[in-house]
Amino acid sequence: MSKVLIKGNDATVLGALLAGCEAYFGYPITPASEIAHAAAKFFSLLGRTFIQAESEVGAINMVYGAASAGQRVMTASSGPGISLKQEGVSYCAGSELPCVIVDIVRGGPGLGNIGPEQGDYNQIVKGGGHGNYKVIVLSPNSSQEMCNLTMLAFELADKYRIPVYVLTDGVIGQMMEPVEIQTPVKDVPDKKWALKGTPETAPNLITSIYMDHEDLEQHILKLDRKYKEIEEKEVRYEEYKLEDAEIVLIGYAVISRILRTVVDEARKDGLKVGLLRPITLWPFPCVKIGELSEKVKSFLVVEMSTGQMVNDVKLSVNGKKPVHLYYRVGGMVPSTEEIIKKLDEIK
Amino acid sequence: MAQKLLVKKPESFWDIYERKPGEDKQSTHYCPGCGHGNVHKLIAEALDDFGVTEKAILINPVGCSVFAYYYFRCGNVQVAHGRAPAVGTALSRCNPDSLVICYQGDGDLAAIGTNELIHAANRGENMTIFFVNNAIYGMTGGQMAPTTLIGQKTMTTPYGRNSQNEGYPIKVCELLASLEAPVYLERVALTDAKHMAKARQAIRKAINNQINKKGFSLVELLSPCPTGWGVEPPDAHKWIEENMFPYFKLGVYRDVADQREPIVRAKRIMDPKEVIEKLSLDKIGLESGGITSVPIDKYANPSLKIAGFGGQGVLLLGEVLAKAAMIKGYEVSWLPSYGPEMRGGTANCSVIIQKEKIGSPMATNPKVLIAMNRPSLEKFQNDVLPGGIIIYNTSLIDIEPSRKDVEIVSIKATGIADELGNVRVANMVALGTYIGYTGLLGREEVLKALSDSISRKNLISLNEEAIIRGMECAGKRV
Numbered sequence: 001m002s003k004v005l006i007k008g009n010d011a012t013v014l015g016a017l018l019a020g021c022e023a024y025f026g027y028p029i030t031p032a033s034e035i036a037h038a039a040a041k042f043f044s045l046l047g048r049t050f051i052q053a054e055s056e057v058g059a060i061n062m063v064y065g066a067a068s069a070g071q072r073v074m075t076a077s078s079g080p081g082i083s084l085k086q087e088g089v090s091y092c093a094g095s096e097l098p099c100v101i102v103d104i105v106r107g108g109p110g111l112g113n114i115g116p117e118q119g120d121y122n123q124i125v126k127g128g129g130h131g132n133y134k135v136i137v138l139s140p141n142s143s144q145e146m147c148n149l150t151m152l153a154f155e156l157a158d159k160y161r162i163p164v165y166v167l168t169d170g171v172i173g174q175m176m177e178p179v180e181i182q183t184p185v186k187d188v189p190d191k192k193w194a195l196k197g198t199p200e201t202a203p204n205l206i207t208s209i210y211m212d213h214e215d216l217e218q219h220i221l222k223l224d225r226k227y228k229e230i231e232e233k234e235v236r237y238e239e240y241k242l243e244d245a246e247i248v249l250i251g252y253a254v255i256s257r258i259l260r261t262v263v264d265e266a267r268k269d270g271l272k273v274g275l276l277r278p279i280t281l282w283p284f285p286c287v288k289i290g291e292l293s294e295k296v297k298s299f300l301v302v303e304m305s306t307g308q309m310v311n312d313v314k315l316s317v318n319g320k321k322p323v324h325l326y327y328r329v330g331g332m333v334p335s336t337e338e339i340i341k342k343l344d345e346i347k
Numbered sequence: 348m349a350q351k352l353l354v355k356k357p358e359s360f361w362d363i364y365e366r367k368p369g370e371d372k373q374s375t376h377y378c379p380g381c382g383h384g385n386v387h388k389l390i391a392e393a394l395d396d397f398g399v400t401e402k403a404i405l406i407n408p409v410g411c412s413v414f415a416y417y418y419f420r421c422g423n424v425q426v427a428h429g430r431a432p433a434v435g436t437a438l439s440r441c442n443p444d445s446l447v448i449c450y451q452g453d454g455d456l457a458a459i460g461t462n463e464l465i466h467a468a469n470r471g472e473n474m475t476i477f478f479v480n481n482a483i484y485g486m487t488g489g490q491m492a493p494t495t496l497i498g499q500k501t502m503t504t505p506y507g508r509n510s511q512n513e514g515y516p517i518k519v520c521e522l523l524a525s526l527e528a529p530v531y532l533e534r535v536a537l538t539d540a541k542h543m544a545k546a547r548q549a550i551r552k553a554i555n556n557q558i559n560k561k562g563f564s565l566v567e568l569l570s571p572c573p574t575g576w577g578v579e580p581p582d583a584h585k586w587i588e589e590n591m592f593p594y595f596k597l598g599v600y601r602d603v604a605d606q607r608e609p610i611v612r613a614k615r616i617m618d619p620k621e622v623i624e625k626l627s628l629d630k631i632g633l634e635s636g637g638i639t640s641v642p643i644d645k646y647a648n649p650s651l652k653i654a655g656f657g658g659q660g661v662l663l664l665g666e667v668l669a670k671a672a673m674i675k676g677y678e679v680s681w682l683p684s685y686g687p688e689m690r691g692g693t694a695n696c697s698v699i700i701q702k703e704k705i706g707s708p709m710a711t712n713p714k715v716l717i718a719m720n721r722p723s724l725e726k727f728q729n730d731v732l733p734g735g736i737i738i739y740n741t742s743l744i745d746i747e748p749s750r751k752d753v754e755i756v757s758i759k760a761t762g763i764a765d766e767l768g769n770v771r772v773a774n775m776v777a778l779g780t781y782i783g784y785t786g787l788l789g790r791e792e793v794l795k796a797l798s799d800s801i802s803r804k805n806l807i808s809l810n811e812e813a814i815i816r817g818m819e820c821a822g823k824r825v
Contacts, residue, residue, distance in 0.1 A: 001634070002635070005633075005666070005669060005670045005673055005679070022615060044613075045625060046617075046622060046625055047613035047614050047615045048615050049440045051436065051470075053433070053466075054462055058430075058433045058463055061433035061437075062433050062434070062436055064426065064430070065424075065434035065435065065438045066437040069438050069441035069442050073437070087427055091427050171708065174682065175681065176666065176669065177679065177680050177681070177705075178673045178679060181632055183619070184619035184622045184623065195404045195424055195438065195445075196442050197402045197422065197444060197447075202403075202420065203420075204422050205416050205422075205423045205424075207407075207416065207423070209413060209425050257706050257707050257708060258706065258707040260704075260706035262706075333709060335711045336706075
């Protein structure tokens with residue numbers, strides 16, 4: 001089996017190129033800059049579009065333009081940059097434009113720092129822009145998944161005409177791991193609704209404005225039906241030793257990696273612990289967590305935020321079992337020892 | 348339909364404005380005396396005459412002209428306030444043979460969208476901007492625009508624009524003329540027949556430049572807004588002449604299309620076969636698998652912290668180690684020092700090597716510490732798990748590790764590297780020492796990993812020598 005040892009940030013660019021992404025627009029920010037570096041190198045090598053935009057706002061609106069042209073397109077940033085992009089993401093959602101946005105989360109609020117954090121959960125998963133919309137959020141936890149889930153992100157974006165986020169933390173972006181190179185996608189769907197400057201596409205209109213109130217209501221309801229379909233069909237998660245678990249650990253991105261070690265260590269001490277790792281943060285695995293809440297004793301959510309995903313877990317558990325929270329923030333990554341100590345407190 | 352015979356509409360307009368809500372599908376939504384209708388007509392006629400309607404993509408801004416798509420029979424996209432030049436940039440790059448027209452008002456272009464405008468102009472994007480300057484915000488109800496004149500009363504300058512509070516009106520053509528890239532900048536006015544004829548010429552020139560792929564053109568059109576100004580439509584032209592002409596001088600500010608080469612965009616490589624070839628995807632991979640020999644239990648599945656000062660190559664040491672283990676068939680992860688760990692004068696990385704899938708990639712309590720300088724030994728030695736290993740560089744570390752419950756391996760890494768001719772290969776001496784001591788990996792996969800990791804091929808043999816010397820010394824317990 002042939003593999004390359006690359007950073008998560010590089011793997012996401014590899015995934016994009018393999019998925020047939022034709023354009024990259026971005027603005028530098030740590031700890032996501034390697035994505036722009038790799039895109040500058042490899043998109044140009046393939047004659048595809050790379051522009052270092054004048055701003056995050058410029059970048060997301062270039063994404064809007066390329067998506068309007070019917071091309072697979074991506075941008076990447078980190079917290080402060082994503083905040084700036086939110087207007088454009090709302091427009092993409094409103095105009096039903098498929099695109100992929102990568103967020104390598106750093107410490108916040110404000111300028112925060114460049115350490116790894118997970119404080120962007122709410123602004124991404126709950127839709128940080130204006131209006132009624134949702135975005136699919138995939139959360140990789142390895143270099144291989146940075147490649148594979150980026151490829152999946154393009155597929156889902158086109159399938160549902162929706163912006164898709166790849167959301168992870170600085171650790172996953174900066175870490176090198178072996179990646180098995182996937183086969184390039186052959187058939188990128190032809191988008192008949194796009195604007196290509198051709199006779200066939202001349203009658204097309206891409207817009208999010210519906211002045212008539214009834215028309216806008218119909219548009220929002222149409223989007224909502226799409227979101228319901230996605231909630232039914234696209235939930236993804238990973239289970240680890242849940243069969244006999246009494247305490248369920250829940251975490252995403254690097255936390256899910258640490259929790260896997262915690263499960264193994266805690267089981268050595270006789271604690272029946274298992275891990276549920278959401279891969280899609282929206283749609284969230286509510287149903288699975290609801291089912292688990294019928295048979296386990298409690299949940300421990302671990303985050304690198306002061307508690308954002310924990311609210312979705314609580315909604316899913318719906319008061320049936322205790323939901324505990326452990327977190328570190330500011331760039332601090334919780335150690336397995338800390339989490340095991342917390343487990344001992346709640347067992 | 349008799350009407351249709353009398354007044355011939357440009358073909359680039361729809362006959363019936365089906366996209367326009369309400370009963371009236373024949374007339375526009377603009378106020379009496381508004382200049383937008385004229386600009387629309389001049390653009391549509393130009394598209395007709397150049398035969399490029401179906402190639403055209405019109406970017407509808409936020410402002411009164413947000414509904415331009417009611418009228419134009421070409422591709423249309425409605426965009427966020429001020430962002431048309433960014434959207435246009437991508438449309439032009441993605442469809443180099445299309446005709447991208449940004450239609451923007453003064454608030455959209457010269458206030459909220461200044462950044463997008465200046466940078467699209469500065470990149471010389473092959474696009475055309477028609478900038479309708481009427482010195483006021485129309486759609487939102489008559490507020491001050493960046494081009495509102497001194498003393499002009501608006502809803503947000505009720506006592507007149509005051510330069511000490513609001514500054515001066517922005518002269519867009521003059522501003523853009525300071526940039527190298529734009530090929531054509533002209534300011535015209537929609538007043539009498541003479542000026543209308545000039546406007547018509549300017550619009551055609553700006554479109555023609557794009558057809559010829561000459562880059563960025565902008566035409567600023569001083570345009571009437573009787574509603575916003577509170578004047579009767581017949582008086583609007585006079586208002587422009589009296590108030591706008593003295594400040595916004597008409598004329599050509601740049602016209603160099605003839606001197607510029609057409610913009611050429613690269614051919615996109617999308618075919619999977621070509622992608623694989625161009626990126627050498629079939630060559631960059633390393634064969635991984637077939638763990639044949641395993642070290643004794645206590646050296647198996649190590650987690651390592653590799654630390655030194657910046658420039659000692661500790662990240663490369665970790666990378667070569669991880670890559671060699673990958674070649675051997677192990678699961679591996681490599682994580683550079685990050686966040687708070689970066690403080691305290693050490694660069695370091697965590698490497699995990701194991702047969703099973705890796706959980707945490709952080710070696711907070713490593714089984715192995717490779718310390719290349721004294722601060723690294725002092726900082727990390729107490730984190731090493733009991734029964735683990737500390738390998739330390741005695742050339743630069745003048746103390747002994749204080750731990751009694753771990754195996755201590757000393758190596759004169761920098762000294763040996765110096766003997767080999769370059770102190771910078773001390774990292775590879777240490778790597779050799781580690782694999783020689785534990786037997787975790789063989790020489791073959793380490794040397795293969797090394798040659799894959801080092802870009803300057805003339806340095807490979809020196810590094811190889813360093814690894815081999817390290818392995819030999821490990822046996823001798825230097």
